[in-house]
Amino acid sequence: MLIVPRCLVCGTKSDRVDLFRELQLSFPNTNYSENQTVQSMLVYYFKPEKLAEDNQCYCEICSQLTVREHITKIMAPPLKLFRYDPSSHQSIKMQHSICLDEQLIIDSWINQLYAVVIPCGSSVDSGHYFTISKDKNDWYQFNDGSVSRTSSEKLS
Numbered sequence: 195m196l197i198v199p200r201c202l203v204c205g206t207k208s209d210r211v212d213l214f215r216e217l218q219l220s221f222p223n224t225n226y227s228e229n230q231t232v233q234s235m236l237v238y239y240f241k242p243e244k245l246a247e248d249n250q251c252y253c254e255i256c257s258q259l260t261v262r263e264h265i266t267k268i269m270a271p272p273l274k275l276f277r278y279d280p281s282s283h284q285s286i287k288m289q290h291s292i293c294l295d296e297q298l299i300i301d302s303w304i305n306q307l308y309a310v311v312i313p314c315g316s317s318v319d320s321g322h323y324f325t326i327s328k329d330k331n332d333w334y335q336f337n338d339g340s341v342s343r344t345s346s347e348k349l350s
């Protein structure tokens with residue numbers, strides 16, 4: 195993942211590369227709708243982030259704290275769905291339904307969705323998981339020793 199912070203006073207940019215295994219998509223704090231899709235959450239994830247007020251950063255060119263903009267780009271995919279709770283500083287699994295897009299455009303990459311790992315319960319990072327995965331045009335649910343045919347249309 196490439197993060198490009200830019201000082202909005204002098205325009206200086208600096209690139210930073212972060213390694214990642216998954217994209218931790220968050221539900222927007224506002225504008226939640228029942229028709230939230232993975233694609234719309236990706237658009238939200240990659241919106242430039244403005245760091246102002248208490249989040250200003252020191253700019254060596256301006257020699258002071260300045261407002262910055264962070265632009266995030268990725269070099270290669272995957273995702274995770276959650277909402278970050280700033281009051282508890284924890285990732286919270288959302289209990290909402292979500293529509294899965296079988297084709298996802300992430301930055302400039304076009305990806306075919308073929309598997310989703312779904313955590314049961316309220317925790318993002320622990321507990322029981324099951325997977326749905328695509329074989330040709332059919333979707334299957336893999337849950338411990340059980341495999342059953344399923345649909346990708348709506349998951350909750």
Ligand SMILES: [Zn+2]
Nearest residue numbers: 201204253256
């Ligand atoms: Zn500056």
